[in-house]
Amino acid sequence: MTDWAANDWAPTAVYGLCLATSVICAGLLLRSYRASRSKLLLYTALGFAFLALNNLFLVGDMVVFPDVNLWPFRQAASIAAVAVLLYGFTFEIES
Numbered sequence: 001m002t003d004w005a006a007n008d009w010a011p012t013a014v015y016g017l018c019l020a021t022s023v024i025c026a027g028l029l030l031r032s033y034r035a036s037r038s039k040l041l042l043y044t045a046l047g048f049a050f051l052a053l054n055n056l057f058l059v060g061d062m063v064v065f066p067d068v069n070l071w072p073f074r075q076a077a078s079i080a081a082v083a084v085l086l087y088g089f090t091f092e093i094e095s
Contacts, residue, residue: 011062011063012059012062012063015055015058015059015062015063016059018055018058019052019055019056019058019059022048022049022051022052022054022055023052025048026045026046026048026049026051026052029041029044029045029048030042030045032045033045039088039092040088040089040092040093042088043084043085043087043088043089043092044085044088046084046088047081047082047084047085047088048081050077050078050080050081050084051077051078051081053077053080054074054077054078054081057070057073057074057077058070058074061074
């Protein structure tokens, strides 16, 4: 019987699914922004785009280039995502 931790494909599948989910969410939010022109949708789409970039760096760091340290780039993308979302939720909320 094999152990889940022994399977190398499981983490790769999770990283890939997280990347795909972030890209799909960003795309759907951007499409909704184009239809309604709500700035809150734009900032949320940009936040998810930065989260997708973070997941892309995660895939690169853990799967494609395991010997290269991409941690600073992952953290920068995460901070950018949170900053964009925080700005959008704070200053662009419609009353």
